Amino acid sequence: xxxxxxxxSSLSASVGDRVTIICRASQSVADxxxxxxxxxxxxxxxxxxxxxxxxxxxxxxxSGSGSGTDFSLTISGLQPEDFAxxxxxxxxxxxxxxxxxxxxxxx
Amino acid sequence: QxxxxxxxxxxxxxxxxxxxTCTVSGYSISSAYYWGWIRQPPGxxxxxxxxxxRSGSTYFNPxxxxxxTLIMDKSxxxxxxxxxxxxxxxxxxxxxxxxxxxxxxxGRFDHWGQGAQxxxxx
Numbered sequence: 242x243x244x245x246x247x248x249x250s251s252l253s254a255s256v257g258d259r260v261t262i263i264c265r266a267s268q269s270v271a272d273x274x275x276x277x278x279x280x281x282x283x284x285x286x287x288x289x290x291x292x293x294x295x296x297x298x299x300x301x302x303x304s305g306s307g308s309g310t311d312f313s314l315t316i317s318g319l320q321p322e323d324f325a326x327x328x329x330x331x332x333x334x335x336x337x338x339x340x341x342x343x344x345x346x347x348x
Numbered sequence: 349q350x351x352x353x354x355x356x357x358x359x360x361x362x363x364x365x366x367x368x369t370c371t372v373s374g375y376s377i378s379s380a381y382y383w384g385w386i387r388q389p390p391g392x393x394x395x396x397x398x399x400x401x402r403s404g405s406t407y408f409n410p411x412x413x414x415x416x417t418l419i420m421d422k423s424x425x426x427x428x429x430x431x432x433x434x435x436x437x438x439x440x441x442x443x444x445x446x447x448x449x450x451x452x453x454x455g456r457f458d459h460w461g462q463g464a465q466x467x468x469x470x
Binding site (some may be wrong): 245246257275277283284285286287290291296313328330332333334335336338340341 | 379393394395396406409410430443445448452453454455456460461462463
């Protein structure tokens with residue numbers, strides 16, 4: 242199995258901040274890496290697929306980068322609705338797995 | 349637009365079978381793609397359970413495979429999860445979702461249901 246490790250597990254930030262979340266794969270997943278946002282009590286929402294492609298309708302303040310084993314999700318200018326939990330997920334093999342999540346809390 | 353909605357009993361007894369239905373609207377499941385189930389135990393992360401396509405081809409999480417059955421009813425535009433011999437550790441929110449690719453893997457879940465809370469308790 243490919244293990245996905247996210248860091249940090251949580252962070253505190255303020256509206257307007259730029260934040261970056263890291264996701265590392267235990268082996269290369271090429272660019273088959275997706276990012277989801279989950280607000281409390283809601284379903285996950287696809288933000289970015291294929292490591293860096295913004296899903297339709299997602300604000301441009303979200304961006305993704307990386308390939309192989311190291312990936313990042315950056316939010317440039319946090320908005321109140323961005324305080325949520327973020328998950329990475331690889332789709333490189335038939336056993337897809339998610340990272341443990343990163344929760345962004347209001348400072 | 350594509351919408352998914354989970355339904356089923358919210359309470360299941362230990363050792364019994366958990367059965368959930370996902371009803372899809374705005375897209376025919378006969379057309380393409382895989383359709384999957386993902387769960388989230390309370391306060392924890394996401395775990396993929398399994399996925400099925402229009403031909404009945406299935407993929408499962410190996411850790412859950414022996415307890416899971418996936419079925420699709422194209423005439424009703426629904427797909428189903430049966431999860432047998434449940435225990436309290438199977439208590440979770442269960443989501444259904446569309447996998448935006450006709451091949452399993454190398455894709456992403458682009459539409460999700462709102463989730464169904466299932467509690468395993470006697």
